[in-house]
Amino acid sequence: MQKATQQQTKEHNTDLVLSTIFRHEVISRAEIARITSLTRTTVSDIVSDLIAEGLVNEVGIGPSIGGKSPILLGLAEDSRYLIGLDLSYEEFRGAIVNLRGEIREKVSLPINNHCTGSESLGVVYSVLDKLVSTPRRPLVGIGIGTPGLINTREGIVVTAVNLDWKNLPLARLLQDRYRLPVAILNDSQASAMAEYSFGAAVPAETNLVVVNVRRGIGAGIIIHGQLFQGDGGGAGEIGHVVVAQEKGLLCHCGNTGCLETVASAQAVIQRVQAANDQAGGRPGEITLEWLVEAFKSGNPLVQQVVLEAGRYLGQAIAALVGTLNIHKIVLTGVMTQFGKAWLAVVQGTMAQATLSMLAEDTRVEISRLGENGILLGASALLLKDYSLLYRL
Numbered sequence: 545m546q547k548a549t550q551q552q553t554k555e556h557n558t559d560l561v562l563s564t565i566f567r568h569e570v571i572s573r574a575e576i577a578r579i580t581s582l583t584r585t586t587v588s589d590i591v592s593d594l595i596a597e598g599l600v601n602e603v604g605i606g607p608s609i610g611g612k613s614p615i616l617l618g619l620a621e622d623s624r625y626l627i628g629l630d631l632s633y634e635e636f637r638g639a640i641v642n643l644r645g646e647i648r649e650k651v652s653l654p655i656n657n658h659c660t661g662s663e664s665l666g667v668v669y670s671v672l673d674k675l676v677s678t679p680r681r682p683l684v685g686i687g688i689g690t691p692g693l694i695n696t697r698e699g700i701v702v703t704a705v706n707l708d709w710k711n712l713p714l715a716r717l718l719q720d721r722y723r724l725p726v727a728i729l730n731d732s733q734a735s736a737m738a739e740y741s742f743g744a745a746v747p748a749e750t751n752l753v754v755v756n757v758r759r760g761i762g763a764g765i766i767i768h769g770q771l772f773q774g775d776g777g778g779a780g781e782i783g784h785v786v787v788a789q790e791k792g793l794l795c796h797c798g799n800t801g802c803l804e805t806v807a808s809a810q811a812v813i814q815r816v817q818a819a820n821d822q823a824g825g826r827p828g829e830i831t832l833e834w835l836v837e838a839f840k841s842g843n844p845l846v847q848q849v850v851l852e853a854g855r856y857l858g859q860a861i862a863a864l865v866g867t868l869n870i871h872k873i874v875l876t877g878v879m880t881q882f883g884k885a886w887l888a889v890v891q892g893t894m895a896q897a898t899l900s901m902l903a904e905d906t907r908v909e910i911s912r913l914g915e916n917g918i919l920l921g922a923s924a925l926l927l928k929d930y931s932l933l934y935r936l
Contacts, residue, residue: 554590557582559930561590565600565619566643566927572606572614591617597934598623619643624933625680627724628923629671631655631664631690631707632731632758638671639916640680641923643933645742647916649678661708668714669721676722684932685725686718687922689734691760695777696729702777705796706759725932727925731918732756732780733771735876736764738913738921743874751870754911755782756918757857758877759810761803763864764921771925782860783808807856809878815849836881853879854886858893865898865906876911883910 560580565571577587594600603618621644630637634657640649651674653667676683692704699715701707715726729737736754752766761783765772773779783804784797793805805811809832817830838846861873879886887910895903911917926932 555931557586558590558593558934561587562594562599562930562933565594565617570603570606570616570618572616574614576617594934599933621646622648624682624684626684626923626926627672627675627686628919628921629668629686629688629690630731630734630918630922631668631688631704632756632760632918636667636671637919638675639919639923640675640678640683641920643927645738645920645924647919648680649675651675655707657706659708661710661712664707664709665712665714665717668718672718672722683724685727685926686722687734687925688714688718688726688728689731689918689922690714690728691731691762693778693781694728694730694733696727696733696773697777699726699728701728725926725929727922729771729773729922729925730762730764730777730780732762733764733773734918734921734925735911736766736921737771737924738917738919739764739874739876739911740766740769741924741927742920743911743913751868751872753864753868753870753873755857755861755864755873755875756877757808757875757879759808761808761857761860761877765868765870767870771928782864785860785863787856787859803856803860807853807860807879812849812853812879816846819845819849832878832881839882839885847885850882850886851889854882854889855893858890859897861890861894861908862897862903865894865902869902871905871907873906873908874911875908876913876917880910 561576564576564579573587573591577584599620600617601620602615604616606614606616621642624643626641628639628641635652635654637652639647641647651671653671655667690701690704691706693702695702701709701712701714703710715728718726735756739754740752750769754764756762763780763782765780784802786799786801787803788801788806794800795802795805813830813832816835835846839850891908894908
């Protein structure tokens with residue numbers, strides 16, 4: 545094993561100090577030294593460099609616990625900007641985000657459900673062109689959350705059926721065009737990164753599962769504070785686990801009875817539309833917005849279909865609980881608009897379908913980040929490499 549060089553040690557310690565400042569609103573040099581186990585001299589030198597870089601500010605005086613009152617430090621949240629892209633909706637959405645996950649600029653452009661792969665890529669370029677033309681500087685990188693199977697290490701979209709992409713070297717294409725570092729991950733994994741980085745306060749080494757339920761379904765898994773992607777990058781692809789063989793609905797992946805065919809927003813819309821057409825009910829195309837209102841108004845058909853979708857999702861989550869035994873599970877995506885009644889069915893089914901000792905310690909809740917979760921998570925992936933922030 546090779547010994548770390550002096551430069552490598554300094555970079556490691558800088559990352560340690562900066563990550564500690566990230567996790568606190570304000571903090572003193574002495575507290576950083578206590579948390580990181582670095583010497584006060586080392587911390588003081590690193591903090592001086594970070595202040596010179598504009599990444600950290602001295603923001604006030606803390607209470608004295610005997611002796612001189614400590615000077616408090618805070619992250620200079622608008623000293624750097626990240627670009628996040630969300631390609632999972634019927635429109636592509638992009639944002640410029642500061643270091644605290646606050647959106648400073650936002651752009652969205654519609655995407656045709658039947659567009660070709662080159663057309664999809666063209667819309668990505670258009671969104672990014674608008675964002676990089678804003679005066680927000682410096683931009684340190686581009687993070688992208690996209691549906692499909694992603695090779696995050698190489699920045700390749702292995703397959704994204706809805707976008708007509710297969711083995712697309714998206715990271716290389718964007719790096720060549722914009723001369724910025726690019727990070728790409730699955731949209732569900734981006735949701736998990738957002739919840740871990742910008743959601744409710746969680747310990748640095750926490751475990752977390754975020755289940756994204758929209759047109760498709762996927763899970764993002766955080767283990768000991770690190771995104772878990774599996775050996776092939778496909779960890780969390782629960783949407784294509786067969787859960788409803790008796791339903792026998794064909795999934796776009798080629799299998800029948802996948803979770804997406806019975807529990808996703810698209811599945812709910814299709815089932816209600818089919819039943820409505822058969823019964824000669826409401827004319828015209830049914831939208832998710834109409835379904836949410838109908839559900840809340842007590843429409844029996846809509847409630848039956850939505851709650852059945854919740855039961856299937858609860859079964860899938862039970863399998864995650866039994867496999868991973870992670871106590872915190874957060875639900876995101878458009879299906880969360882059905883609110884507490886849908887959530888209660890998901891929770892109840894999970895509790896019934898897994899070992900009671902495991903279910904008792906498991907919390908299933910709806911995310912508070914709303915529609916911006918994937919945008920924030922895609923940008924947060926860049927923050928896993930702190931050197932991007934101080935090596936401009």
